[in-house]
Amino acid sequence: MPAPTALRVALLGCGVVGTQVVRLLTEQADDLTSRVGARLELVGIAVRDTSIARDPVVDPALLTQDADGLVARADIVIEVMGGIEPARSLILRAVASGASVVTANKALLAEDGPTLYHAADEAGVDVYYEAAVAGAIPLVRPVRESLAGDRVERVLGIVNGTTNYVLDQMSAYGMGFDEAVAQAQELGYAEADPTADVEGYDAAAKAAILASLAFHTRVTLDDVSREGITSITADDVAWAAKTGHVIKLLAICEVTPDGVSARVHPALVPLAHPLAGVRGAFNAVFIEAEAAGELMFYGRGAGGAPTASAVLGDVVSVARHRVLGGRGPVESSYAQLPIASPSSTITRYQVRIAVDDRLGVLAQVAQLLAENGVSIEAVRQAPESSDDGSTGIAHLVITTHSAAESALAATVAAIADLDAVQDVTSVLRVEGS
């Protein structure tokens, strides 16, 4: 059978995530074609109301209210409409007609995922759902594939950004629960009705999906015990800190002697644990596996673009299965960009200099930086002292804004030549800011 030159893609739903999916399909069209080995052709977008004003990236001619008809003429169906019905019926219809499915629908998967997976197995097609747990964080693929030769023992997840933001604010600023929720609502991190988040329903759905995945067992929402964060007080958070902990809402999935346990509740996490450092609306999933040991996956758990990134990754995988029969890597050098010269590197620097401890030295140094086009972000000056008092030397620590390596090197050479400079003690790059 010759490989197809184009695959017909149907999109069900065009909200925040759907719009970003359209954007990526459009903007990355050429890259996607190289990666898949065939063109991905968006043939229609099923929406409830075709008259709503949408982002200009969405071609109004593609909009349709006939989701059934759209599914019938697609090779790949992307479901980002959410909710149980009609999403479930549409996915089952797609699978039955031989289409591959990519879904971000955590509610549906938590309630009835196994029905979908089973239908896909029967039909010999894919149902992929990376975006349904922890948004942009690659998690389904690593657990299902990378750990396929290992045994997952335990999963601890911060899988709800809203509650993590609320608890983080309580912890950082001593806020009460209500105040922190109000602020999260104002910033768009929490819904007007925050129940699904703060009562742990959203996290429980993800716990069900994670437990099913990690332990190859059918776990549904009803199997997950759930407790939200509404009873957590500023006092609880303060006492947690006093005993070396932070409070996080965790989804916990583990294998116990009695079977698989999945639960969601607030918990004290020791400050030294990697999950303790997960701030704001970020998500992270910590996995303990028998051979691999401790793993953590961190990133944005929600939002249009991050979720769309996860959806598109799945689309490429299912598309490649249709084109290549799933065979491994296409040679990974198709982009073949040039290699940049090391001297063209642009980054920030911190330069530490030992100078004579007298007036005017900083001005001379600053002048040289300016002459070489290197902008100063911060300066810190400290006189050196010994047991006998001042040594007549001061340490100057200069942090720059981004600068080219060549400009920095020229500056450092000129600084070293100044009479008042004893020594350029160290030059270090600053990364990750």
Added chain:
Amino acid sequence: MPAPTALRVALLGCGVVGTQVVRLLTEQADDLTSRVGARLELVGIAVRDTSIARDPVVDPALLTQDADGLVARADIVIEVMGGIEPARSLILRAVASGASVVTANKALLAEDGPTLYHAADEAGVDVYYEAAVAGAIPLVRPVRESLAGDRVERVLGIVNGTTNYVLDQMSAYGMGFDEAVAQAQELGYAEADPTADVEGYDAAAKAAILASLAFHTRVTLDDVSREGITSITADDVAWAAKTGHVIKLLAICEVTPDGVSARVHPALVPLAHPLAGVRGAFNAVFIEAEAAGELMFYGRGAGGAPTASAVLGDVVSVARHRVLGGRGPVESSYAQLPIASPSSTITRYQVRIAVDDRLGVLAQVAQLLAENGVSIEAVRQAPESSDDGSTGIAHLVITTHSAAESALAATVAAIADLDAVQDVTSVLRVEGS
């Protein structure tokens, strides 16, 4: 073509990683068969010397010095011998004869990966290498597949555990470089000759692989600019802390206007950055992608069992491609473990109680815990105070060892009934320790 009932697996090399691969293949044999859909049969282990004493898990009858002959009769070849030759020739021979290959050989991939990938593409087989970068951390699969619909902009990696351990000790205890290296050697985190690690050669090889992968471009070791940590002083580390940073050896891969840049050097990382919290010999790779935003992958970057976990994940993937043509998920419910009752959950608790501030109360509370079989890990007692002095109330914070939820609930009920107890203020679980 009917699916095979067994796949012949050849192992090249039987050191620390190879031995753990044999162990996992043996211990997880049944699970692997379910996941692959065929039995994985280890048909031989190529070693240089068949007479060396090995772990009992290794069947001496499988050992052979005839690597060529072994490769010729395998469906899947696992290469964990390391070095450029004969590893490269054996892999190319395997690929040419239609076998799939899994390798953990970072030196070979950094020097000549594209030759291997190209050969695999020509032959229509897989060459997988998850274990070659950051050991157990799933990274290759997430970058190649999960981010296939996105654009990676930048990769910052702590990819060498030895140097991270050394820098971490310098930072935590004010040690000098030599002292920290000596300690790392004593604990087995550093080789007797630590050059490959501390001079950044190991990290540079991984940077080449990461850059090739992230930017679909041929980047070899020669393209990576490299600087080790040997010049980092205790003073540098102290000054970094003063300015709100830690020093980490980073592998940095990015797309610049001039092309792909890959470099390895020590860098100041702001304390609030997720990479700053990566302690000891752990590895982590931080990725910035256009749509997904910031992602981080954390775990053990070396060691026999973690590396073997990554190898086995790849083995399952390539094996499934041979059995199923790579089609998506096998229904994920084959294990079908029972679901444990929530009341059987065993975890640690922190119980906070408001009690009369007088002698003997703690003894009464401790007695009740003991009667219910709940063991105390720590107690903290603090009298409450108001502006007028003592309120006559004290707060008792008790952290328990692991206990069953039912035992804890019974204990809390009994504590609440004590005359001296005003209020059980909160009961929180402690996780992640």
